[in-house]
Amino acid sequence: MALRPVQVNIKAVDAPAVGRFWAEALGWSAFSPGVTTYAGPAGGRVWPEPVGLGIDVVPVPHPKTPAKNRLHLDLATTSAAHQAELVARLRSLGATPADVGQGDVPWTVLADPEGNEFCVLEPREIYRDTGPIAAVVVDCVDPGTMARFWTGATDWTLLELTPDQASLRSAQGVGPYLEFLRVPDPKTTPDRVHLDLLPYPADDKAAEADRLRALGATDLDLGQGDAPWTCLSDPEGHEFCVLAAPPPPS
Template sequence: MRLENIVLDAGDPGRVGRFWEAVLGGERLSDGPEGFETRLPIPDGPVIDLCVQPVPEPPAEPLRLHLDLLGGDRQLELVDRFLALGARHLDIGQGDVPWVVLADPEGNPFCVMEHRDVYCDTGPVAALPLDSADPERDCEFWSWLTGWTRADGVAPCSLRHPSRRGPLLELCPEPAPKGRAKNRVHLDVRLDPGDDADAVAAGIVERGGRELDPGWGDLPWRVFADPSGNELCVLPAVT
């Protein structure tokens, strides 16, 4: 299994997707009624796509997963560039912090980070902070699910692709328990050829997750929640 997609909900996937492609310098894979997909530039690292999928209503809270973008010495220059592309400043109660909080064209928050040594070789997305009721437990869950391993970071537990390239997956203490609303950003995991989908589903449940029925009919993928309730999708292997 491998982490394949970062998925954002949007009312206008093309508009939001083209914004993010310009921000990240991605390679476009698709742009149509089913959504927008662009590939993150991570030389010699994992293959991760940013997908923007259509939803019938504007995304709402909670925001339990977001993107922290690499800023470093170019932080203010990049903030200006992102504002010119359609972002806006956003106050989510962050106070006086060294990073800058912005929103994409549909209001999805993201951060442009200051320099941190742990962001070496991440590519444009430095980190993926994910709310967790128990970061140590969820770290073990996501490590098993993705094959990523523990890495130095600022969160209680951080995971990274074995190549030590690409973003950190940061398990962060949640400010409040997961509610009933669907996360506006989630992760997709892709099965490898030979993986048994039912065995993976059983493994998710054994580790504290659960399978969900979103009521979307017959889908080629399966929807789950991690032990803290964060939605994720398990995609079939590509043959």
């Protein structure tokens, strides 16, 4: 029994606009199968993506607070020229520079049109084969605890663990990395960005949710009501959802 990360969930006041931003930013297409806007690789909607993660943008009534998100995306580039071109293109799409205390670093920190931070990395060999999303990065106090939980929760493999960071990736060695970076302060506010996980067809969602609770997850009430997904939080309070089934075709 295991779960697979299938999409990054982003809350937005104008979900269609933010969904289009991310689709254009990544060279993907935007789809609106219902109330959400889904960004995935061009060429027709496939869900879940066989390789990588999609982005599902969910409408909410309230804008993002000034607090930095605890989860963000790192985007991959292949050269210094590509990095510069991508930053310029993203800014033309509505991204803005963001200061999260990064100082003088070789990557560029931006925010999407509703203030969700992300990074455009300088070229790094490790991310040559990830696709446009190099990594999903989570701020945490204890990378070791997070690595143990998430390797138990998912079918992804632990590749690196140090006191300051942990790195996971699909066992097939494809798609983005899931990285946990040590920060000094614990999580105190709800996030605008989280991961959605999906059981494999032969597995039961309720049994998977119980297994996650045994690993240290706790139930979470986001006002979801009688929804077909289960909202939980990991040992450091990062929200995530266990989905029930693929959405109907668009």
